[in-house]
Every structure is written in structure tokens, then in C-alpha cells.
Amino acid sequence: MLSAADNELLTRTGPGTPMGDLIRRFWIPALLASEVAEPGGAPVRVSLLGEKLVAFRSPDGSVGLLEARCPHRHASLFWGRNEEGGIRCVYHGWKFASDGQCLEMPAEPEDSSYRERVRAVAYPTHEAAGIIWAYLGPAELKPEFPDFEFARLPEGHFHASKRLQRCNYFQNVEGELDSAHVQFLHRTFGGYEAHGRVSLKSMDETENPVYTIEESGAGLMCVAERPYPQGGAYWRVTPFLMPTFTMVPSMVEAHNTFTAAIPIDDVSSWGFTITWRPERPFDEADWERDLGGLTLHVKVDPETFIPERNRENNFLIDREAQHTTNFTGIMGTRNQDLPVQEDQDGAICDRTTEHLGTTDRAIVAARRLMLRSAKSLQKGTEPPQAQNSAAYNMRSFSGPGTADQGWRELWETAQPKSTQPVS
Amino acid sequence: MLSAADNELLTRTGPGTPMGDLIRRFWIPALLASEVAEPGGAPVRVSLLGEKLVAFRSPDGSVGLLEARCPHRHASLFWGRNEEGGIRCVYHGWKFASDGQCLEMPAEPEDSSYRERVRAVAYPTHEAAGIIWAYLGPAELKPEFPDFEFARLPEGHFHASKRLQRCNYFQNVEGELDSAHVQFLHRTFGGYEAHGRVSLKSMDETENPVYTIEESGAGLMCVAERPYPQGGAYWRVTPFLMPTFTMVPSMVEAHNTFTAAIPIDDVSSWGFTITWRPERPFDEADWERDLGGLTLHVKVDPETFIPERNRENNFLIDREAQHTTNFTGIMGTRNQDLPVQEDQDGAICDRTTEHLGTTDRAIVAARRLMLRSAKSLQKGTEPPQAQNSAAYNMRSFSGPGTADQGWRELWETAQPKSTQPVS
Amino acid sequence: MLSAADNELLTRTGPGTPMGDLIRRFWIPALLASEVAEPGGAPVRVSLLGEKLVAFRSPDGSVGLLEARCPHRHASLFWGRNEEGGIRCVYHGWKFASDGQCLEMPAEPEDSSYRERVRAVAYPTHEAAGIIWAYLGPAELKPEFPDFEFARLPEGHFHASKRLQRCNYFQNVEGELDSAHVQFLHRTFGGYEAHGRVSLKSMDETENPVYTIEESGAGLMCVAERPYPQGGAYWRVTPFLMPTFTMVPSMVEAHNTFTAAIPIDDVSSWGFTITWRPERPFDEADWERDLGGLTLHVKVDPETFIPERNRENNFLIDREAQHTTNFTGIMGTRNQDLPVQEDQDGAICDRTTEHLGTTDRAIVAARRLMLRSAKSLQKGTEPPQAQNSAAYNMRSFSGPGTADQGWRELWETAQPKSTQPVS
Incomplete structure (x- = not known):
């Protein structure tokens, strides 16, 4: 039996909740690798801990996991173009690397440095045992991937x-x-x-x-x-x-x-x-x-x-x-x-x-x-x-x-x- | 025309509401008898006055009406086994009589008296005119069943x-x-x-x-x-x-x-x-x-x-x-x-x-x-x-x-x- | 980027909201004329700015737009009878003109003047370019219909x-x-x-x-x-x-x-x-x-x-x-x-x-x-x-x-x- 407060604490995991913070300190399974099997293939929607994300396998085979909403005006990156080096929002063509860095803002003046100051929320991923794992916590605390036996097979x-x-x-x-x-x-x-x-x-x-x-x-x-x-x-x-x-x-x-x-x-x-x-x-x-x-x-x-x-x-x-x-x-x-x-x-x-x-x-x-x-x-x-x-x-x-x-x-x-x- | 307060009073009947308390002083129709036609047959879900219940006809023909959630860890008794003498939760085998008394806790030590202290919420039922009626109020105030003409036919x-x-x-x-x-x-x-x-x-x-x-x-x-x-x-x-x-x-x-x-x-x-x-x-x-x-x-x-x-x-x-x-x-x-x-x-x-x-x-x-x-x-x-x-x-x-x-x-x-x- | 307060202000348009008030100062498209093509035909449900309305084309060809709930006991006028001169609620036969005036209360005594004091909420409409337009604001401020070129074709x-x-x-x-x-x-x-x-x-x-x-x-x-x-x-x-x-x-x-x-x-x-x-x-x-x-x-x-x-x-x-x-x-x-x-x-x-x-x-x-x-x-x-x-x-x-x-x-x-x- 728990107090009502502890039951809330135990069960709420959205951004900013204590239990959400705790779980975000660990690598967790985010989706099956088979969902993003094809390099350069379609992005997929992923919801984790109350956050709406988009996963995609870049043409180079790496897997990106970004907040679904484009930092510009929040169109969903699910519709995005999975291109070499990143995902491009279809609304105005902003392009983001898997680490969230904005790479291109084609609708901005050529000499603009705005893109250097804009980042999408991005989470590191790790592929193991047929699963794309993700780390949703603070970057500076990112742990080593757990030494699961299955991850070595x-x-x-x-x-x-x-x-x-x-x-x-x-x-x-x-x-x-x-x-x-x-x-x-x-x-x-x-x-x-x-x-x-x-x-x-x-x-x-x-x-x-x-x-x-x-x-x-x-x-x-x-x-x-x-x-x-x-x-x-x-x-x-x-x-x-x-x-x-x-x-x-x-x-x-x-x-x-x-x-x-x-x-x-x-x-x-x-x-x-x-x-x-x-x-x-x-x-x-x-x-x-x-x-x-x-x-x-x-x-x-x-x-x-x-x-x-x-x-x-x-x-x-x-x-x-x-x-x-x-x-x-x-x-x-x-x-x-x-x-x-x-x-x-x-x-x-x-x-x-x-x-x-x-x-x-x-x-x-x-x-x-x-x-x-x-x-x-x-x-x-x-x-x-x-x-x-x-x-x-x-x-x-x-x-x-x-x-x-x-x-x-x-x-x-x-x-x-x-x-x-x-x- | 009612005041907003009176309209709330009139229309809200969940546990603890004044109108809910009033209605719970009376025998009310809960489900059709045909829904639990077969002795020992499948339990059915019943929602009344905001309460989630489970009804079942025991092998002896009597009808039980219990709160759906098992007192243990709240698995639904809808999945339960309708046995001689009571309904048994499939999660850990706790068994309850139609009056709510816990009869068995097979996962507890044999000499445990815990089961004597645990009751499921249970309501008395009465079958009349093709309907299972229920009384959801305080046990000590349970009235005689109303002398409806149809109930004598x-x-x-x-x-x-x-x-x-x-x-x-x-x-x-x-x-x-x-x-x-x-x-x-x-x-x-x-x-x-x-x-x-x-x-x-x-x-x-x-x-x-x-x-x-x-x-x-x-x-x-x-x-x-x-x-x-x-x-x-x-x-x-x-x-x-x-x-x-x-x-x-x-x-x-x-x-x-x-x-x-x-x-x-x-x-x-x-x-x-x-x-x-x-x-x-x-x-x-x-x-x-x-x-x-x-x-x-x-x-x-x-x-x-x-x-x-x-x-x-x-x-x-x-x-x-x-x-x-x-x-x-x-x-x-x-x-x-x-x-x-x-x-x-x-x-x-x-x-x-x-x-x-x-x-x-x-x-x-x-x-x-x-x-x-x-x-x-x-x-x-x-x-x-x-x-x-x-x-x-x-x-x-x-x-x-x-x-x-x-x-x-x-x-x-x-x-x-x-x-x-x-x- | 907007403040949270301004974003609320911009996006909320229900009755009584500042943006809702503003939009209600203008003629707006309410439905297609083809939805109420037939004089005396079936009323249609219309929701605008958080208000539930009913539109109907009277046998004389004019289009009424009334709040869906009958002023009596709020049965929906969607079920209503589209008659000469107005729409009649099927619950008790109250009849309303397109301007909202209650015309008949057949269940009231013949000498009752009650109907003179009851009005349905009604909005003026204007048909232009295949659309029924409506004005949902204060009657005394109703503007001239905008001089759209398409409205003259x-x-x-x-x-x-x-x-x-x-x-x-x-x-x-x-x-x-x-x-x-x-x-x-x-x-x-x-x-x-x-x-x-x-x-x-x-x-x-x-x-x-x-x-x-x-x-x-x-x-x-x-x-x-x-x-x-x-x-x-x-x-x-x-x-x-x-x-x-x-x-x-x-x-x-x-x-x-x-x-x-x-x-x-x-x-x-x-x-x-x-x-x-x-x-x-x-x-x-x-x-x-x-x-x-x-x-x-x-x-x-x-x-x-x-x-x-x-x-x-x-x-x-x-x-x-x-x-x-x-x-x-x-x-x-x-x-x-x-x-x-x-x-x-x-x-x-x-x-x-x-x-x-x-x-x-x-x-x-x-x-x-x-x-x-x-x-x-x-x-x-x-x-x-x-x-x-x-x-x-x-x-x-x-x-x-x-x-x-x-x-x-x-x-x-x-x-x-x-x-x-x-x-």
C-alpha cells in the first residue's frame, strides 16, 4: 500500500517529474530496429515518457531520435525528408543533424548565422539486440551502455x-x-x-x-x-x-x-x-x-x-x-x-x-x-x-x-x- | 430552472455525492437476469452510479455483485473463476464469497488469518421480473424489497x-x-x-x-x-x-x-x-x-x-x-x-x-x-x-x-x- | 514567439473570449449553401466558435441559423420540423422564426403570452458565392456584408x-x-x-x-x-x-x-x-x-x-x-x-x-x-x-x-x- 503521493510519484514519468527524471538517467529501449530498418527510409513516430519524438535511420545507417516538433514553427518532423546528414522539415526546409544541430535554413538569408543558434531536441541512440535504445537524460551524465549479455551477441x-x-x-x-x-x-x-x-x-x-x-x-x-x-x-x-x-x-x-x-x-x-x-x-x-x-x-x-x-x-x-x-x-x-x-x-x-x-x-x-x-x-x-x-x-x-x-x-x-x- | 448548484446536486450520483447517497438507499435494477443466465457461467461487467462492479451467477444459482477490483492488487474480478461458493481472482487465486468475505488466499501461509480481515465490496441482489436488482447502500439500512406487482408474477x-x-x-x-x-x-x-x-x-x-x-x-x-x-x-x-x-x-x-x-x-x-x-x-x-x-x-x-x-x-x-x-x-x-x-x-x-x-x-x-x-x-x-x-x-x-x-x-x-x- | 497569455488569447474563440468577441464582429462563412439546398429540407448541425447551432432552409428559401438547444428544455432543434415560417421542436412543439422569436407554444394555454417573452438564440445569415455566411455578434453592430467580388458573381x-x-x-x-x-x-x-x-x-x-x-x-x-x-x-x-x-x-x-x-x-x-x-x-x-x-x-x-x-x-x-x-x-x-x-x-x-x-x-x-x-x-x-x-x-x-x-x-x-x- 502506498500513500497517494507516493503512488503519484511512482507512476508519473513525464518531463519534469521526479520518476521521469530518474528513468531518464538510464538507457532505455525506444523502438525495434526493424521499425527503422532501411537507411534513408521513412521516419517513425515514437512516444516515450510523455515526449513525442521521431526516429529515423539516416542513409549512413545511424539512427536519429529527435523531438517531433521542428524548432521553427513546430510542424512535425515525421513528415520530414530523411536526407544525407539529417532530417529536413518539409514546411520550410530546415535541416537537422541527428545531434539536433540545425544544418540548413534555406529560407533565411545566405549570410545568416541563425541556424548556428537553433538546435532540435535530440537524444543519443544505441542499437543492440534488435532494439534502438535511447538516453533521454542530461547529455553530461550520459552513461556507458549497460553490459547486457544479449548486446554482445x-x-x-x-x-x-x-x-x-x-x-x-x-x-x-x-x-x-x-x-x-x-x-x-x-x-x-x-x-x-x-x-x-x-x-x-x-x-x-x-x-x-x-x-x-x-x-x-x-x-x-x-x-x-x-x-x-x-x-x-x-x-x-x-x-x-x-x-x-x-x-x-x-x-x-x-x-x-x-x-x-x-x-x-x-x-x-x-x-x-x-x-x-x-x-x-x-x-x-x-x-x-x-x-x-x-x-x-x-x-x-x-x-x-x-x-x-x-x-x-x-x-x-x-x-x-x-x-x-x-x-x-x-x-x-x-x-x-x-x-x-x-x-x-x-x-x-x-x-x-x-x-x-x-x-x-x-x-x-x-x-x-x-x-x-x-x-x-x-x-x-x-x-x-x-x-x-x-x-x-x-x-x-x-x-x-x-x-x-x-x-x-x-x-x-x-x-x-x-x-x-x-x- | 435550477441553480447551477442544484443541477449539479441532481445529476451527480457517484460515490459520496448527496444524490448518489439518496439513490443508494433504494433497491435498483442492476442488470438483466439473462445476462447471468447460466449458473457458474461467465462473470459480467456492471457499472452503476460510477462504480465498476462484476456480477456472476454462482453454481448454486445465486447472484453475486462485487466491486470489480480484487482487494489484493486490484486485478479485475471480471477475469475471475466462478466457482462453488465464490469468485476467484485469476492473478493470485484469492477467492471471495458473494457477501464479499475472502474465503481463500492460497498464496499466503496456511496458518495466516489475513483472509479473515479482507473483504471485497459486495452488494446484496434480488432477482425479480427478469432483472437482478441491487442495493448499494449501507448494509444496516437495507430495506425490504419493494412490493412491485410484477415481482410477484x-x-x-x-x-x-x-x-x-x-x-x-x-x-x-x-x-x-x-x-x-x-x-x-x-x-x-x-x-x-x-x-x-x-x-x-x-x-x-x-x-x-x-x-x-x-x-x-x-x-x-x-x-x-x-x-x-x-x-x-x-x-x-x-x-x-x-x-x-x-x-x-x-x-x-x-x-x-x-x-x-x-x-x-x-x-x-x-x-x-x-x-x-x-x-x-x-x-x-x-x-x-x-x-x-x-x-x-x-x-x-x-x-x-x-x-x-x-x-x-x-x-x-x-x-x-x-x-x-x-x-x-x-x-x-x-x-x-x-x-x-x-x-x-x-x-x-x-x-x-x-x-x-x-x-x-x-x-x-x-x-x-x-x-x-x-x-x-x-x-x-x-x-x-x-x-x-x-x-x-x-x-x-x-x-x-x-x-x-x-x-x-x-x-x-x-x-x-x-x-x-x-x- | 508569443507569451503563453497571448497564445491563449490568439487561439481561444469560444463565447466570451476576447478573440471570440473579435471574430464575432465580422461576417464569417458558416456552411456551404449546398448543405441546406432544399427549401423545407432537413436541418443540419453547425458548430462555430464553440457554439452548437442548427441551420435550415425554410420553405420560402431563406436560411435560419439558431442555437441548437431549444429554449424550453434544450432538446436539439436538429430533430426539428422545418415548417413554413420557422422550425418546430419535436419535443413539445415550440416553434421559432429564423430571428429566434417563439411563434407557437402549443402545450401552453391558448391565452398565454409566454411565447412573446421567449426567444431562441438566432444569427443573421447571408448567402453568397455558394456559402451561407453568418454574423454571430451583437445585433446592433451588424455590419454591411463585405463587398467581396465573388459575392457579386x-x-x-x-x-x-x-x-x-x-x-x-x-x-x-x-x-x-x-x-x-x-x-x-x-x-x-x-x-x-x-x-x-x-x-x-x-x-x-x-x-x-x-x-x-x-x-x-x-x-x-x-x-x-x-x-x-x-x-x-x-x-x-x-x-x-x-x-x-x-x-x-x-x-x-x-x-x-x-x-x-x-x-x-x-x-x-x-x-x-x-x-x-x-x-x-x-x-x-x-x-x-x-x-x-x-x-x-x-x-x-x-x-x-x-x-x-x-x-x-x-x-x-x-x-x-x-x-x-x-x-x-x-x-x-x-x-x-x-x-x-x-x-x-x-x-x-x-x-x-x-x-x-x-x-x-x-x-x-x-x-x-x-x-x-x-x-x-x-x-x-x-x-x-x-x-x-x-x-x-x-x-x-x-x-x-x-x-x-x-x-x-x-x-x-x-x-x-x-x-x-x-x-
Whole structure:
């Protein structure tokens, strides 16, 4: 339960808000690289943290991310001409480099120096793992790009997707960190083959987890321990990485999963998912599974990124199947997350009236970390996680351990072997 | 004409508003029984008085009506599992009885007593005449169910329908009480057969009514008297029953009509209509008429309850027919009411700028009763009508009387003969 | 750049706003005459300056324009009966003349004088050049209709159209006055035949204009001078006529163009365009061009007046054509204006953050004139332009002049020869 003030603080991320300032200290996913695949191709509209932007891939292959409104009279640069060296507004031909510098003002006198004094708002981008990442914070504080394992992998070893999620970003974050819901929301009444979904058969579905939460260099380690039928314990280690990322344990062997909840505005967000495997490229079965829409990747409309199962069609809930097949009557893991996250008393959950339980410890810890960090930043203390690139070089873990093994020992055996790019 | 403050008072019915408090003292129609026909079937979303609820028929046949948000972290119970004994939230499996008591918290430790201290907001329901009625007020003040005649009838003697009306509920109330508009809005230029609508041929269409308004145990008796061509007077007695009900005189013999205007929120409402006949079951002609969509029942979309004639299609107005067939160019009595009620200067009528006439006396009286009752309730005086179940056992009346007959004498002859259920 | 206060002042035009008051001092286009073509035909909804109105052509051919809400209980007169002498509300039969006087209250007692004291809000109309014009200001200040040349022409010599523009009206005004954008936004990479658009081949596209702005009796003369390849100068004279009109130089010989940007509300507007030619009626080629949708007239949906190219379909931009055919990848002059005007940082441009250039002088002058006039009016000084009918009898001009010719000399040769109606 949060105070009304803290709930506002947690959920508002527009320009000038404390939480918006905090998130802007980090590199965040902005769009899929495939949206701006073609050098010199069409610009695309991108909304992030309440800001309207335009992304474009210049003929030289680099990606620009500028405020949509032209500094002149605010015509949208979405209509702009993607030219060598920059984007040109179609209204009066002003041209801007990817760093925002105005390069040309053809309607001004030739000897004018006006263009030297005009800059578009521009944000640095970084392309990794099929995603264009962006840094929306103060230029002088721009951190090194986080040392994600997936960012060092060649094509074929990862798959990135995004979906529109019609709720505040933090409801998505909470869902990712919520290990306890797995055995309810995602429960099937039979095996994988029958129900088209990853089975939880390796985990005792009837036991509740005991939580341990520890801080890490990047955020939190959320550890859920369950008694294991064969003896010892079954562990799920879900790292929460500042500002809004998680690494979610996968039921599929050696298939790692990263998720990011990125505010579009305060009532909608982009949900990014990356799956990756350093050991070997995805094979046909991997692609079939990841593109099948029943994992944490979902099938979406290619234009709007609205999931095929969405609130307009009640996520295609099958009430008969809810009694015979799985707990929700909805097929697919992420497809099951969406209905509960998108309507927690509307698009922004009112956390002043909730009743938290013992299984909400990871969520409570993540809220506290975010609130504390946002408040500290307002007082001048920068979030140390933003500058700790190495701390992002990790994976989640899930699996059984013997009675004398702690989670850290098990987790460490599953971590990336090297920080060197895989070739 | 109302002050701006009184218009606000009259039209705002959300939680905590004075008019919302008043309406919550009464049993009101919440949804059609047919929407939750199947025991153990799918829950349905219900919005009433600005509250988002979920209704479901338990496997034992009883109907639950709970706040949609789960008390835990507010996931919607609409996605819930309708199980023996209660509804279970799909997010973490919390289960609630129809009275709101939390029955299970499977993710909490087995010895936890937390569930005993958590209740969902729940409202009592009562099924009668094809409608699930609800009481949204303080539990300790829950009144006896009103002794409506239709509530004592077996299947086959009544027909209930609902429609979405895109305006504040009180514009619907005013339309029901407004006897004077009948001879204009509902006028046809010929008989019933030609124009597919109940004819007003038994009433002199060219004469204006003289109004008498008296208080009753349930609200008001709105009496309209017109000179009758054959001598004496033609009477229409329209009871207004607190909080938002009317009994509308019907042109069809022995076919009684009840209507209720129920706020969804302040700019939309449910219009419920019940027709009933104790004397004998509906026959084929009755059903044909009532389901034909040209009476106070209208044809609606079965999912959304939006009338087939609606503002998006300008209620299918036929401007040619407006000159040749009837006053509006729109077929059907309720279909004619909708356009004028749904745009009285927008969804909420600005009553500070209206110009009332002598034919608006019933409306003025109903406003006064509602405002006075809401204000009294705020000072601690409960509305006596809510506790006067017997006073709701009545019908409307319309018909001619001789010169020496008063309306009450005529009306009393038409009242229910007994309060015993018809078997 | 404007202060936030001045931007509010400039863009808000609802009842009681200073700019709304100013615009209401002038005759403005309200709807196309073709929308109310038939005497006694269906009333149509008209929204102007935040007011909801209903227009109708009485059986006698005159056009009424009344506030949509009936003075009684505010049912919309859109549903009304268009009868001899006035419009009758279908709710209770109140009837109003075009001047707003209540003519009948059939539900009131016969001897009642109530109707003499009730008036609907009504605005005078004037039909000219295929448009119903209206005056929404104080009756006692109603000016003579402006002496537009097109208003004196017979059928066949003019063409009027309107389109819905989803932005504040002043973004449209600014676009009309903005001579500099012509050589960018409207540039083609070849001739007229190839690209289906009026070519700018008679103007040196690579040279920027030098501006001269002078006041006129109706508003401003905005003069753009460019060096002419053949010697001397190429002139474009664009009159700005109070309150929101322009006369735009045409590339087509003797084809004059008038445009008006009329607020619907603060985030949408009607764009009216009139083309006219006194010398001879439009011939087949004229109609083909004007109805082809590639000039300042666009093709629109006949019901909603939404342009066929609109924001939902990204104005059918062709990104390939943007590199090969013309500057925008969008066909048609007005079609090119719409995307930049409709998203200048949203529906209302934030003029506090723009960066104006030397080519924005006409825009700056028009803003100043409008702001100054609105402020003066609040202090009691009426705008003199409203009463200067003769000053509106003008055309724009574009064409080359020799080195010793000034713009005024050239412009005057192109002005209407007479104020007499052409027969």
C-alpha cells in the first residue's frame, strides 16, 4: 500500500517529474530496429515518457531520435525528408543533424548565422539486440551502455519484440517481479502439448514461495524459494534492473529472457521482450516457439503493436477452457498477464487501497527502490546503477538445488562466462 | 430552472455525492437476469452510479455483485473463476464469497488469518421480473424489497429489457414523467396499422393537459387531465416512484409498464423497461409487439445494449416521413424519446438556462422531491419511501372518466387486487 | 514567439473570449449553401466558435441559423420540423422564426403570452458565392456584408468548398499567409503534367522572398518579392482580411482564390475555399482542376467533410515519391498543407517555444493585428475593418514586374474593375 503521493510519484514519468527524471538517467529501449530498418527510409513516430519524438535511420545507417516538433514553427518532423546528414522539415526546409544541430535554413538569408543558434531536441541512440535504445537524460551524465549479455551477441542468438500495453508501466514491472502469480495466473491443468503453453511441471505448483530480496549493483535480486518434491528447494531468481527491467526465469532450457516496461505516457507503455542464447543460435523450434505468441512474446498488429488478444476482444477468453484447460481460459503466458495488468482498477492502479500479502515482497522492494532513488535524485544524488554498466551483465536463474545449496551459488553457475562479444 | 448548484446536486450520483447517497438507499435494477443466465457461467461487467462492479451467477444459482477490483492488487474480478461458493481472482487465486468475505488466499501461509480481515465490496441482489436488482447502500439500512406487482408474477407474465442511454439519468426520468410531450413527440398522422406505432387515437391529441401532482408513499402521483371529445375527461396517471422509477400509462389494454433510469455514470444510464400483465400470460401478439422495438422496449445490440437506432445513425430519422407519417420521422415510441433526451444541450442538461412551461409541473415536482430528499439525507433524515415497500404495489392509469369522476376513483379501480403472488 | 497569455488569447474563440468577441464582429462563412439546398429540407448541425447551432432552409428559401438547444428544455432543434415560417421542436412543439422569436407554444394555454417573452438564440445569415455566411455578434453592430467580388458573381463563375481541419484555426491562417513555404512544402521536382499539381515554374524556387507588410482597410497586404530570372522581380501579394480570411495568389491565370479559417472549437476548424473568375464562367478544365482535389480545394467525405487524405491514413504519404517526385511525397497543394498545419506540436501550436525566421514576417504581423484588435475591443474600440465593406473588394496578385515597378502598381492593375454585379 502506498500513500497517494507516493503512488503519484511512482507512476508519473513525464518531463519534469521526479520518476521521469530518474528513468531518464538510464538507457532505455525506444523502438525495434526493424521499425527503422532501411537507411534513408521513412521516419517513425515514437512516444516515450510523455515526449513525442521521431526516429529515423539516416542513409549512413545511424539512427536519429529527435523531438517531433521542428524548432521553427513546430510542424512535425515525421513528415520530414530523411536526407544525407539529417532530417529536413518539409514546411520550410530546415535541416537537422541527428545531434539536433540545425544544418540548413534555406529560407533565411545566405549570410545568416541563425541556424548556428537553433538546435532540435535530440537524444543519443544505441542499437543492440534488435532494439534502438535511447538516453533521454542530461547529455553530461550520459552513461556507458549497460553490459547486457544479449548486446554482445551476433544476429541469430536473440529475438526482440514489443507490444502496446494499455496501462501504467509499473503495473507491467510488478507483474514481471511477481513470482507468486506464476502458479495461479499461468497454471495449466495438464501438460505443455495439450495446452500450447510452457508447463510448470518442474515446479511444485501447490507450494507458495518464500522470498529473499537483496540489492545488486543494478537493482534487486528477487529470490523465490519453494520446497522441491524431489528434496531440497526449487529456486527462481528474478533480477530487477533499474529503471524498469527484469530478467525473468524461463522454463525453456538456456533460453534467457529480458523484459522492459517503458512508459509511453502515464496510461500506456511499451512492453519489450528479448530472448537470447549465447551458446548457439536459435533453431527452428526456438523461432516457432518465440513467434508462436504463447510465451512472453505475443503476436501483435505490425502497425500498432496492439496484441492480437486485447481488451477489445476480452483477450479471447474461453470461459469453457477456464474450467477445463487452464486457470484463465486464455492461451499464452504474456496473453494471461495482459488482462490483469491492464485493468488493475483502471489504467493506473490505485495503490492506496490495495491489500498486499507476503508474496508481494519483491514488488514492495522494487517500489521502495524506485521511490527512494527518485527522491534522492531530486536532492542531488545520482542513481549509482545508471553508471554501473558491468552490473547488467547477468542472467536470471530457475532450477532445483540440494538442501545445502543457497540461491547465489546456483545462480552464479548460470551467469555469463565472459564479457567478450561472441563472434 | 435550477441553480447551477442544484443541477449539479441532481445529476451527480457517484460515490459520496448527496444524490448518489439518496439513490443508494433504494433497491435498483442492476442488470438483466439473462445476462447471468447460466449458473457458474461467465462473470459480467456492471457499472452503476460510477462504480465498476462484476456480477456472476454462482453454481448454486445465486447472484453475486462485487466491486470489480480484487482487494489484493486490484486485478479485475471480471477475469475471475466462478466457482462453488465464490469468485476467484485469476492473478493470485484469492477467492471471495458473494457477501464479499475472502474465503481463500492460497498464496499466503496456511496458518495466516489475513483472509479473515479482507473483504471485497459486495452488494446484496434480488432477482425479480427478469432483472437482478441491487442495493448499494449501507448494509444496516437495507430495506425490504419493494412490493412491485410484477415481482410477484410467474414467468410469461412480464418482459424486461434494458438499453444504453447516452445521457444523464435524470433526462430519462423527466421524459417518462412528461405527459405533455406525448401529443407532440409521439404524434402520428394516421393510425397504428399504417405507421407501426401505438396510436394515440383514444386521446384528444390537440388538447393540453392540466396537471395535478400529489405525493404518494413511494413518490409522486402525476396526473394529467384532458377534455375528452365524448365528454368528461381523459386521465393519465403516471406515478413517480423513488428514486428513479415511473409507471407509464400504456395505450395497450391491461399492459402495464414500469421504467427505471439507472445511472451508469453521470453521462450515461441504463434504461430498464418492464411490461407486465397479471391477468393472463403474454400471448403471441404481446411478444410480437414488445419485441418489435416500437414500444417503450427497443431493439438493442445484444452485447452493448446500444439501441439499433442511435446517435451514430441519427436514430434513422426519415425526413420525408417527418412530413407525411409522424411528428419526428422516427418510428417507435422509445426510439422517439432517445434523440431528444440524449441531446438536451449535451449529455447533461444545463437546467440553469431552460424555460419551463405549465406542462412541466410533474418534472418540477420530481426535481424538488429528489433535491429535498437528497438534502434531508445529508442532514440525517432517511427517505421514508425506501422503507415503504407496500407503496410500490401500484399501477399507472389512463382512460376516460365521466364529469363527476376524479382521477383517484378511476385509478383505484385499476390497482392490483392482491399482494399475493399469482401462481 | 508569443507569451503563453497571448497564445491563449490568439487561439481561444469560444463565447466570451476576447478573440471570440473579435471574430464575432465580422461576417464569417458558416456552411456551404449546398448543405441546406432544399427549401423545407432537413436541418443540419453547425458548430462555430464553440457554439452548437442548427441551420435550415425554410420553405420560402431563406436560411435560419439558431442555437441548437431549444429554449424550453434544450432538446436539439436538429430533430426539428422545418415548417413554413420557422422550425418546430419535436419535443413539445415550440416553434421559432429564423430571428429566434417563439411563434407557437402549443402545450401552453391558448391565452398565454409566454411565447412573446421567449426567444431562441438566432444569427443573421447571408448567402453568397455558394456559402451561407453568418454574423454571430451583437445585433446592433451588424455590419454591411463585405463587398467581396465573388459575392457579386452569378452561378458558374465561382466554386466554394469546405473541409474539416483538425487544428486550431490560426494554424490554417498562418499557413495561408506564409509565402515562404511555397517553395519548400509545395515544391515539385518536375512539371505540372508529371505530378498532377500546379507547377511553380514561373517563380524562381531557389530564392527567398523579401517581405513588405502594409495595413489595408480590411487587414494587411503581405507582399513577397523575389528576384526574377528574367530580370526585375516576381511578386506575390497576399491580402489578409480580418478576421481570418486570405486571398491567395494562384498559379492559374485569372483564377482568384479566397480562403477562410473558421473555428469550430479551439482544436478544429472549417477551411473554406472559394475560387472565382469574373471574366468568364468556369469551363470544363476549370471544374476538372478544382474538383480534382489537388489545388486548394480538396476531395472530402460528403458527410463529414474530412479530407480523403487525412491523419488517419498519414495523408497517403508516398515516401518513395518524396525522393523522386515532390518535396513531401503527398499529391496536391492543400493536401500538403494539412499535415504540417494539423500537427504543429498538437492541435494548438505552442507559440512560446517556436523559433521564427525572417520569412515569418507576415505571420507576425497578422498575429499582432489580431491580438491588438482583440485587446482594443475589450477596451471598447470596435475593429474598423468590420465596417469597411468596400475594403474587401479586392484580389490577390502574383506575377513579374520590371525593375521600376512597385508591387502596388502591379497589384492595382489586377483589381476588380467595378463593384457592380456581373450579370
